[in-house]
Amino acid sequence: MMPQDFFARDVVTVARDLIGATLLIDGVGGIIVETEAYHHQDPASHSFNGPTRRNAAMFGPPGRAYVYRSYGIHWCLNLVCEAEGSGSAVLLRAIEPTEGVAAMRVRRGMEEARLLCAGPGRLCQALAVTREMDGSPVDRPPFALAPATSPPAIVAGPRIGISRAVDLPWRFGLAGSRFLSRPLPARKTLD
DNA sequence: GGTATGATTGACT
């Protein structure tokens, strides 16, 4: 399980460090291969204009889930970072399925492993994430989160699907993974 | 009260 203070750090750092970590919800999940960072002072972030009913969890304690409805259709799962009131969170965009793959196939209504969790909406459908988990601590069941066992090769690029702050390279992915929602540049981040 | 918009996806030309 993640150290308790893992999320109490800069949101961009946490987004990068989550690559290679393992996330399970009720035993279903896999290796996080794609994330994005969002911050209170970031015009693309839901928290940019301050707390609202929807983004309340973003302004709560770190280490909790922020779940929101996207386009009225999909759910998206974030992990709150930094400190209470900071309004920062990491969007989980893709997972390499390793556990409970049969359950994911039923929930997603498809066979192909590459598309089970390749995107924030698909990921939530495969892991059965809904509004009920908004604000839930992720350091206890049904969540199980374990850090990467070895330092993964990470690539960075601009975030997907936003219209503001489009140039910030706050999207991170596992280099060479075939489970990404979309390709990332082959350029590695500097450590 | 009305209405435009979106951290997406899947179907279709």
Added chain:
DNA sequence: GTCAATCATACCA
């Protein structure tokens, strides 16, 4: 490549 689905939120009156 284009486009509709579908609804909570944000903004305006």
